[in-house]
Amino acid sequence: MSTHSFFASRRSVLKGLTALGAGTLIAPALLRPAHAAVGGMMADGDVINGSHYGFGYAKVEGGRIVGMTAHEKDHVPNKMFETLPDWVYSPTRIKYPMVRKGFLQNGHESDRTERGKGEFVRVSWEEALDLVAAELKRVKETHGNGSIYGGSYGWKTPGLFHNCFNNLYRTLNLHGGFVNDVQTYSTGAIRVIMPYVNGGPTTSSTWPAIIENTELLVFWGANPALNCRIGWKVPDHAGLKYLNDFKATGKQTIVVDPIRNDTAQLLESDWIAPRQGTDVAMMLGVAHTLLEEDLHDKAFLADYCVGFEEFSAYLTGESDGTAKTADWASEICGVDAEQIRELARLMASKRTMINMGWSIQRQHHGEQGPWMAFTLACMLGYTALPGGGADFQIHYANYGTPKGTAPIFPGFPAGETPEGLPAPIPVSRVPWVMGNAGAEYDYDGTRYTAPDLRLVYWVGGNPMHHHQDRNKHIEYWQKPETIIVNEINWTQTARFADIVLPVCTNFEKNDMSMVSEQNxxxxxxxxxxxxxxxxxxxxxxxxxxxxxxxxxREFTEGRDEAGWLEHIYAEGLKDAEKKGVEMPDFETFWNETFYQEFPVTEAAKYEVTHASFREDPLLNPIATPSGMFEIYSRRIEGYNYDDCPPHPAWMEPIERLGGAMSDKYPLHVNTQHPTYRLHSQLDNNTALHDAYKVQGREPMYISPADAEARGIADGDIVRIFNDRGQCLAGAVISDTLSPNHIRLSEGGWYDPAEPGVIGTLCKQGDVNVLAPDIGTSSLAQGNCGHTILAEVEKYTGDVPSVTTYDPVV
Incomplete structure (x- = not known):
């Protein structure tokens, strides 16, 4: 295996500064990515790199990547990793700096309804950068830094140094500050509610403790067999290894999901299929059975919890006149009442781990799902025991694997945001804020006023994928005066921008990354x-x-790419010495070892969250007002929110099967994560399209009965629609769906039939044209991307061509 030298022939920074004069900073040539061989020529061979899909070696021939090979430390290699050359060389790559023609002519006074449909003009880097800097200056001087939004939410390519978030934030902070966001689309509700309930943790036990101690593993709206294929950092796929290890024990697993998902199929699990969005009602039916049949752990509830008395009054109907019995729950969730009672008895008889996926909290009133799952675990009494309780993370990105004794690598610093700026915005409400300057909104116990955002600078994300109610989103997107986007590909986010700057991939620069969420x-x-x-x-x-x-000078601190990577590693090396962790020096790491693994202690292998609290709750209180697990929250009670009560409760969503809007739209749309992508990443990877696309479009999975009732055959193009929007997709008839559910995975690139026109048909299958743009509640303001009813029909018109992958020239 050939290796590449990290260092190019380069002048020292100080020498360069001296030659250029005291008032001049680093020359652009010094800021180019450090070449892998002296003289700047890239050598053929195998080059190590990492991605969200795994890590390994890129095979380079003639200056071109021709293949990928997984690293030997990748436990379960991901096939998507092998297709990354097709992503690098995609026809959708942005080749040059581009400016929307109307903006180039008229600047911030241009016709903003042209976004998404306007012609782009190629400009030089000098012109583009001058234009960006001028707009940042103009908005700061005219409207203040509180009118600049730094948008960097999304799945950037991994790396400690080339972190587009921190590069953007550092620039804007040095410029006087900006408006940021808070929370995530993934965990908007759970990250807000759990600090009130258990002090914040969403973990329970590590996988080794689960394998050894768990007797019944319940995956409730969770699908680790799919979601552990990727990672926020560079994954080693240990979560998939442990999932298979649990299967080998022969212990019982149950999957509660309207889809017999990948995990159910892998583990051959028992399958319970409630109507989507009714999980809280079903959990209440289980809880009522535990209470009614005296199966709950009264000692645990008394010693470690507060508020069960108030909750039980709700459960029995004493407080509102409706007992939350299994029969009551069955009417809502569609699961047979006796099956609900049997589940309660089974969970009480075995040490149970409830693994609740994040999908349940990405729904209207999403705070109630995790709160109720944790309450159920407390009633069972297994919380804070090895392999017991409720876990909200092992389903995703290899969480639950034991943590390594890694030193801290500081990465590229974002800097500090100056005081006096508007508060960060709950991320799923950012587009709403763009369109509603001056409006008030509640978040986590405080009322805020939406700032007047005049300039949006977005890097490392694709909001024209991940945000809900695409048509409303387009309307909001027309409000800011200037939108700047750094992007690799011509996503719709780039197409809806004014200034577009082309960014290189992780294979075209040097960096390093932590491996696994557990470092x-x-x-x-x-x-x-x-x-x-x-x-x-x-x-x-x-x-x-x-x-x-x-x-x-303040931005670079006098370092180029090579200098920053050496600095970041050196800081980690200092911390490693303090912790007694052995690490090679930088040159050895970079040129010889490439990958440094950190040891895992025995204690880390069997870590149990809240174990010290269970051992002695008085000496080790948790970070809630009472120091106990709070089934009833006095603090939330004090907020007086009508959409988030002080204990977990069933609250009717804006639409659901058997409830509101189901007469008009009788199908619930399941937006499960895609199999061959990471959200919208790789949707432009044509090497993968043949594996799953139907006539070039997103697949829509539908049950045989629902397809037959609508005259839909496998492979047909269908139109999915509701009052919010419409899109085309390709039908796949599957027995993995329960009746009255369809699956259209999130992440398909938006492809408007009439670009820039609100309400137009999406030709390719962007499910967010169908989703509502509302917050989960006044508490968390998370997104509701899983609360969607729709109808489906066979498309009989002339099928339009898919154009979203066409390059912009």
């Missing part, structure tokens, strides 16, 4: 090829913008 190692991410076309790294781009704004 089990660090991997070198070495540049394999030259940056394609005129693309640059975010660091290069923001260094140039900083230069134009007068603070390049």
């Amino acid at each position: 089990v190692g660090i991997v070198a991410m070495k540049q394999a090829i030259e940056p394609l076309f005129e693309s640059k790294s975010d660091f290069e781009i923001f260094a140039e913008i900083s230069k134009r704004l007068g603070f390049e």
Whole structure:
């Protein structure tokens, strides 16, 4: 295996500064990615790199990536990793800096309804960067820094240094500050509610403790066999290994989901299929059975919890006149009442781990799901025991695997945001805020006023994928005066921008990343090829913008790419020495070992959340007002929210099967994560399309009975619609869906039949044209991307061509 030298022939920073004069900062040439061989020529061979799909080696021939091989430390290699060359060389790559023609002519006074349909004009990097800097100056001087929003929510490529979030934030902080966001689309409700309930943790036990101690594993709206294929950092897929290890024990698993999902199929689990969005009602039916049949752990509830008395009054109907019996729950969730009672008895008879997926909290009143799951675990009395309780993370990205004894690598610093700026916005409400300047909204016990956002700078994300109610979103997106986007590909987010700057992929620059969410190692991410076309790294781009704004030196601190990577590693090495963790020096790591694994202690292998609290609740209180698990929250009670009561409760969503809107739209749309993508990433990867696309479109899975009732055959193009929007998809008839449910995975690129026109048909299958843009409640303001009713019909018109993957020239 050939290796690449990290260091290019480069002048020292100090020498360069001296030659250029005291008032001049780093020359652009010094900010280019460090070449892998002396003289700047990229060598053929196998080059190590990492991604959200795994890590391993890019095979380079003639300056081009021709294949990928997984690293030997990747436990269950992901096939998507092998297809990354097709992503790098996608026809959708943004080749040059581009500006919307109307914006180039008229600046911030241009016709903003042209976003998404307007013509783009190629400009030089100098012109584009000057334009960006001028707009940042203009908005700051005219409207203040509180009118600049730094948008960087999304799945950027991994890396400690080329972190587009921090590069953007550092620039805007040096410019005087900006409006940020808070929380995530993934965990908007659970991250807000759980601190009130258990002090914040969403973990329970590590996988080794689960394998050894759990007798019954219930996956409630969770699908680790799918979601552990990817990682926020670089995954080693240990979660998939442990899932298979649990299967080998022969212990019972149950999957509660309207879809017999990948996990149910892998583990051959028992399958219970409630109507989507009714999980809280079903859990209440289980809880009532535990109470009614005296199966609940009264001692645990008395010693470790507060508020069960108030909750039990709700459960029995004493407080509202409706007992939440299994029969009551059955009417709502569609699961037979006796099956609900049997589940309660089974869970009480065996040490049970409830693994609740995040899908349940991405629904209207999403705070109630995790609160109720944790309450159910407390009633069972298994909470804080090895392999027991409720866990909200092992379903995703290899959480639950034991943590490594990793030192802290600081990464590229974002800097500090100056005081006096508007408060961060709950991320799923950002577009609403764009369109409603001055309006008031509640969040987590406080009332805020929406700032007047005039400039949006977005990097490392694709809001024209991940946000709900696409048509309303387009309307909001027309409000800011200027939208700037750094992107690799011509996503719809880029197409709806005014200024577009092309960014190179992780294979076209040098970096390093932690491996696994549990930091089990660090991997070198070495540049394999030259940056394609005129693309640059975010660091290069923001260094140039900083230069134009007068603070390049503060931004770079006198370091180029090589200097920053050496610095970041050196800081980690200092921490490793303090912790007694052995690590090679930087040159050895970069040129010889490539991957440094960190040892896992025995204690870490069997870590149990809240174990010390269970051992002695008086000496080890948890971080709630009472120091106990709070089934009833006095603090939430004090907020007086009519959409988030002080204990877990069933609250009718805006629409559901058997409830509101179901007469008009009788199908619930399940937006499960896609099998061959990471959200919208890789949707432009044509090497994968043949594996799942139907006539070039997103697949829509439908049960045989629902398809027959609508005259739909396998492979037909169908139209899915409701009052919010409409999209085309390709029908796949499947027996994995329960009746009255269809599956259209999130992440399909929006493809408007009439670009920029609100309400137009999406030709490719963007499920968010159907989703409502509302917050989960006044408490968390999370997104409700799983609360969707719709109808489906066979499409009989002329089938339009898919154009969302066409390049912009």
